[in-house]
Amino acid sequence: MLNDWINPSLPAPLCWGLAVVGVLLVVASLTIALLKRRKPQKNWLELEQRVRTWYWIVGIFALTLLGSKALALTVFALVSFLAFKEFLTLSATREADHVVLFWAYMSIPFQYFWLGVNWYGMFIIFIPVYAFLILPMRMVLIGETRGFLRAASSLHWALMLTVFSLSHLPALLILPEVSNRAPVGHGASLLFFLVALTQSNDVAQYLWGKATGRRKIAPTVSPNKTVGGFLGGAATTTLLACLIGPWLTPMSLLHCALAGLLIGVSGFIGDVVISAVKRDIGVKDSGTLLPGHGGILDRLDSLTYTAPLFFHYVRYLYF
Template identity: 40%
Template sequence: MSDFQSINEAINKKAGRKLGPSIVVSLSLIALVWFALVYRREVFAVVVAIAVLLGIREIVRAFNVRGIYISVVSLAAGAVALTYATWNGGAAGLAIATAIAIPLLLIQLLTKGPEGFVQSATATTFSLLYLPFLAGFLILLAKPSTGLERVMTFVVLVGCNDTFGYIVGVLFGKHPLVPAISPKKSWEGLIGSLVFTVIGGSLAFKYIMEMQWWIGAIVGLMIVFTATCGDLIESAMKRDLHLKDMGTLLPGHGGILDRLDSVLISAPALWLALELVKRWL
């Protein structure tokens, strides 16, 4: 037992996070997603909307630390509208709702006057696109009758990337990938993500999606790229805003945004891949 504790403490020290709570939170989130999809797919859309609203709360606070104003009420209303439009109108609904929400949010900012308008307008537009717009693709994945299979395949892909990248990076990582942005992310961790996400994607596409395994391998490569970029984007945000984590809601992870970083960028990629497969294969 003492040997296990010493190993666990060494991993926690190198990773900068507690491994046990992180695993519990991850499994709980997977269980929540599975239950929502099995019970009613509309419930999953509500879960996504709640996660986005919590993320908006975090990102507004983060920008406020640097003196950048964002109306949390207006942005939250826009997020709810995008979620509703996506569930009812699909990709077209998401696009139209986003096109309407952006000018309305900018008009709302006019009430604050010209001081800091460019900063606030940029931060507001970024927040709308980064959170409710990208999260809308999770709803697009879940909407069809095969929504359970599609979303759980997505969970396998992102889970393999994050989990094995983390484990391999902690155990063997010696060469930083992008030290200026994320000092703990290593080339060894990236290789671990590549190997296991390709394997996980191949198995998920064959046994969950009932498609050719090689499609899953290709999609796995794509998800490693998008998930890694998503993680680096959020790391760059935190460094620019001088934050360690975007929040403290999830033990072992930080905030909602610290958990969604790879998910938000990867969801549109998987949705597009499945659309291409549906049309051409």
């Protein structure tokens, strides 16, 4: 029974990668403690909350990687549920659509079930074909036409970002099971590679933007995003992909570099797209679930773009 939830074999580079992330968190905690002693007059609460939340995020993510496919699918299905719920609280939903929302929520377990049974064909078309066609039909049967287009569009976009896109994260875990070109365990390594680079890209773009950023790249959407931050972040992510990719993935050095560039560019796009959604709604953060970070969408914004693009990139080349 325990073997159904624990992965008995993981690649050594992945274990080392998780250990490095743990060390970085400890260093961050020690740095904050030192800063508080040297500059006690400043308020370090938000930074403390951010690092403390990272401990929880990394801990849950590590357990997901260490666990079996069943555990991973359960965790990511819960993440999609929370992200979908958060998106719906911000978007235009109608009171008349409560039955439709029930069926929209039901698409989450179905989407992850297709992964569980390795039915790739249904996984890839279930939401963008069947769910997208069935849900508006159910809305029509209610008989309420006022606000129909906005409500249907919001529901479709919520499913696309929070369920379809994010479900490509655990989809990486099934790749070794359908491939003769990658050893067992590389699915977890690919997932770690994607998440580590996506989050590193966010940090790198922020640091490069502070250091060299002058020209705003999307001032009306995200005023803090600069051309220097975007280019520096993409370059840093590409370099990092070349350094860790050959250890964690079956990709060649060239393909690692292209993957890093893909993640750097698409991560930026995902970030500004969610920023546009929040600006349209008129909120700074998507929620308060993650202290120091905001809502779950604030932490997953880049992954909504990098996950599906990286999955299909790797699948096309190696699987």
